[in-house]
Amino acid sequence: MGYDHKKIEAKWQKYWEEHHTFECDVYDFSKPKFYVLDMFPYPSGEGLHVGHFENYTATDIMARMQRLRGYNVLHPIGWDAFGLPAEQYAIKTNHHPEEFTRANIERFKTQLKKAGFSYDWSKEIATIDEDYVKWTQWIFLLLLKDNLAYISYQPVNFCPALGTVLANEEVIDGKSEVGGFPVVRKAMRQWMLKITAYADRLEEDLATLDWPHSTLEMQKNWIGKSIGTRVNFKIDGTDLSFNIFTTRVDTLYGCTYCCLAPEHPLVKQITSKEKEKDVEDYLNKIASKSDLERTDLNKEKTGVFIGAYAINPINEEKVPIYIADYVLANYGEGAVMAVPAHDERDYAFAKAHHIEMKQVLEGDISKQAMIDDAKHINSPLINGKNIVESKIILNKYLKEIGKGEEQITYKLRDWLFSRQRYWGEPIPVVFLDDDKIVPLKENDLPLTLPHLEEYKPSGTGESPLALANDWLHVEVDGKEARRETNTMPQWAGSCWYYIRYLDPHNAHALADPKLIEHWLPVDLYVGGAEHAVLHLLYARFWHKVLYDHDIVKCKEPFKKLFHQGMILGSNYEKMSKSRGNVVNPDELIEQFGADALRFFEMFMGPLEASLPWNDNGVEAARKYLDRVYRLLESDEFKNKIVEENDHSLDYVYHFSVKKVTEDYLNLQYNTALAQLMVLTNELYKAKSIYRPYLEGLIIMLSPVSPHLMEEMYEMLAHNGSLSEAKWPTYEESYLKKNTVTIAIQVNGKLRATLEVDVDIEEEKMKEMALNLETIKKYTDGHEIKKIIVIKHKIISIVVS
């Protein structure tokens, strides 16, 4: 029963397509712009799931609403189409990954269209399109020119089973994220991007963003800015020295030993003869340790004395030098000073190795007194001073004697950018015989992938591209050259797609500079919290590089960010095939219609929350939509529609307009829809229905359930599409009430309520309250100590 969703939804989807309703004229600068973006999907073989729908409905509501509010809205979609699953599919079936990917894209597209999302399909892009790859490679060459891309041989995570190298973030507990195969450390040639050069700006500009607090915190922690001091320690009896980094230079007098990372370049030189064997044994021991063991926090902190001493520059005391694998070679200076009296980790290490401790802060050693206002002792230059003062004094002193200075370090490391895989953008450089790197010329872009018979990585870590002989060998300026066989990671394409949407077919630039200036930054970006760090950090990095080249004009790409929560199965577990709790959106659309599915997903709770699926939910949403439809369909209501306002619905209508508008703009869709239900219930009860109010309901509901609302709008005798309607506005004067219900409390407990005139005098109100029988019961025989009156809210009577 109810409306015919199949007919209505098909009708309007066709109408929108034929009328290009949602195509954005990006050059129309006459209206204010609004750019609303989804994190584009990876077109997997699985199809869209209900989680995608939540994300895309949320942005679609914003897009549709902002159009009605008079904005020129850009709402594009595309495909993050490179990636490992397509390559693994190719390996399994010996089909080209592009075939598989393009077929998936078609399937996704059909699903998106059935859901009625108002995307501008004329702006569609896929990261695998040749004219997209061209510009991804172009940006790489820009990075190369800026010395932000370089080759490095540092150890990486090699996965023999996948025959490829994995980035740190793709390794979980010593196993590959995909497949769960063991991973070992191996030194290999890799392309790196120098994101660390932008660490300070990536950190600083976080303050300018309207992003979820937790995401800002995560990015901050990932960048890991730390302000401390670099201190130079001379090695006793030599001309050599090394630097340490500390955030607690004030405890320098308490330093009783130093630790170098086992990989520290000085270790071999300064180890004493007697200790050579100990050191070698130790190095062997940790080399055979897996990363997992080495980073196990519960394990004892191991280390070994290397027979050399350093001179503490603050007091010229000799302190022993150890190597310890808890000191990381690639953080700070790869060396630390240890203050066992005031640091838990140093304390444990010193105990185990019987090293002297020296207390330099007031308080109890065993409690490792690190309290901020602790005073220093046994520290000639800073005795009696607190931590903050002491740091300033010692930083200044160390600088004067040339033994150190304030230094900022970051946890952030450079981005390992190459993959030894087939299905990614080829890195557009060639190598001459002497290993000289020659970038391709812009005219030679894009460098496309060759067709292969075999997609499997060679197993030695080389990309399958190394087997493509015809492609591999080229001539550059008459000289023999060999192409780079590494490809880019999937992140590359997603780093700049929001720019390409503006001008997806531009053959001369990423996009027309005029468009870039007008449309960026993105006004609203919605996607899963799983991208809180990597994708968003990498995209910000590229954006800043483009900013430095004056290609983009704003410092940050995404002004406002929102993470939708996860939709869980009805058993409160993450949806997955193996758990058997996956909900198929296609079936729901078939049975109840896209409008109902969209409505339910927005109504089920706050957008950011992870919520369990409710099997009755879509049906309930559908019943509500039928209820709205009945206002126009059944004679009972149709005959009540009038052109003359009897004012009985003024308050609820205008309040609804205000609340719904505000809630939509804040992405609080669940409460907006609750209010629309209240309004609907009131229309049901009303003696007559003022036609513009019904129209207002239809317009306000249309971003969520657009097909049915288009149909109803047409039924209310309008020509054309709802997309030409205007968003309703509210009159402040209708929001004022004549009477208000106030609560009366006695000693903090609610005892009665009282309906009064809004502009009643305070004294009158008190009198009324005190004369209520229900109140007298509590006040008779008691002394009234105090009466607190909060206008329009409460009267609080305090009695003895």
Next chain:
RNA sequence: GCCCUGGUGGCGAAACUGGUAGACGCACAGGACUUAAAAUCCUGGGGUAGCGAUACCGUGUCGGUUCGAUUCCGACCCAGGGCACCA
């Protein structure tokens, strides 16, 4: 271990800057319509006691501030997400 979120009926949730806790919906119960059912419409539901008006209890736990606390402060417990020896 550290950082971030959150904890409210049988369930999903709501509550503006401290001011009538539980809007809206699901499920449930009762009624109307129907030969009947479905659909629809109307009504009722935090708990305990009571026929009842009413009383007491109630927003993870324990304390505090306040006339008044889901909201603010302190300590703790639990769940989810993130990070991993960061000097």
